[in-house]
Amino acid sequence: QFHPVKFLVPLLDEIIAGGGEIYEQTRAITCKDANEIEMENGTVLSAEKVVIASHFPFNDFNGFYFAKLAINRSYGIAAEVTKPISDGMYISAEKPTRSLRSLPDGVLLIGGDGHPTGKSSVDTQTHYENLAAFGQEHFGLTDILHHWSAQDMTTLDKMPYIGEMTKRTPNILVATGFNKWGMAAGAIAGKVLSDAILENENPYARLFDPTRPKLKLKDMQQFTKKNLAVGKDLLVSKAKRPDKTPEELAVDEGGLLSFNGQKLGGYRDKKGKLHLVKTTCTHLGCGLNWNDAERSWDCPCHGSRFSYEGAVLNGPAVKPLERVESGE
Missing domain, CATH: 2.102.10.10 (Rieske [2Fe-2S] iron-sulphur domain)
Incomplete structure (x- = not known):
């Protein structure tokens, strides 16, 4: 239904045509302020404005983003089926969640079986087996062509964080917490962030503001629950004993x-x-x-x-x- 690479490559061409430069395989490891961005190879960069758009912010101690984002994995398979669905995209109302997308030549994409990263109650391979069993039961799955997994972040109130990372660092901007709506949220993030850099008004800036001042009671409850769980996970993971030589x-x-x-x-x-x-x-x-x-x-x-x-x-x-x- 949508080809993200065909969407993004022309944008890269526009950046290069406008004098921009693209560096791949170049990991940034710290960003204390816009004048001090340290790279893995020891190079230190500076800029008037910095956008942290690295999925999970790599400088997450700035604003304690690690305490405000929940991380989940989900799974997908592309399979040949004997009972194809009508063209389109579908998602189940019941649990466990299953999403479906039609592909050419009788191929069906089946997604779902998500869980918090690092905390699956079964062996990870079982999640792919669950999707395959669903495909066999409902669509006559005959062969799995590809399988993969993805990782997504969700904010406390389910709305992405797009804008100034903190009030103390107005020259560092962030885009994260898209809650599995990455292509749509990524596009609006581009508009919100470019307007912020150019000091233009944007009607959505306040809605997505990462420093939005008031958390609702249920958001505070979610924050407390999440971080209590992290403390428990730390203790449990440290206490695990080896089971083999x-x-x-x-x-x-x-x-x-x-x-x-x-x-x-x-x-x-x-x-x-x-x-x-x-x-x-x-x-x-x-x-x-x-x-x-x-x-x-x-x-x-x-x-x-x-x-x-x-x-x-x-x-x-x-x-x-x-x-x-x-x-x-």
Whole structure:
């Protein structure tokens, strides 16, 4: 129904044609103010205005965004079916939520089975199996062509944060918390933020203002509930004990291991090589949980994710996990 790459590439062309420059694979790790943006390679940049549009703000301590965003994962499959649906997009009214989109040539996109990042009650692979079972029951699913997952942030009052990150840092702007409406909210964020930079009036600026002054009682209750849960997740994740030794780990299997008296995260790849990391999140120190479907280490506190080699996959963390030599 909508092709985001075809939408975005012309915008990139416009930026370049207007004298803008695009740098990929260049991670920013701190932004104390617009005059001090530190990059992973040690370079320090400065600007009149900075827009933090990195999905989860990488400088989330500025305004305590880690305490104001809930992070969830959801899943999708593209499957061949014998009972295709009418062209369009659909979402279920009942739980568990299922979303459907028609694709060409009898292919159906099925999405759903979401849960808070790092806190699935079942093995991650089970979420894909649930979507497949739904497709088989209702649409005659015959083959799964692709599968993937996504990560989304939701604010306390369900409205995105778009505008000045804090009142103390008017030259740092942010766009986050799109609550799964990223393409629509991203487009309006572009208008709100560009008007803010150009000092133009925008009728939606107040609605999305990240510093909006009054939280409703239910928003405060949500804030309290979320952050009490984070405290519990921190304790529970730290208390988890290893359940295997490296020798017991099968090929393409991961989990918490006991290694030389340490609790480590381990994964044995398809060639039999063992990869060991310390499973303390580099964001705020929570313990990490193994994600068997994506072969990643996921944080139940604030949603950071790391590859089995320790590289950052999802923020707010910006630093990789510490790796440990296995000696194999």
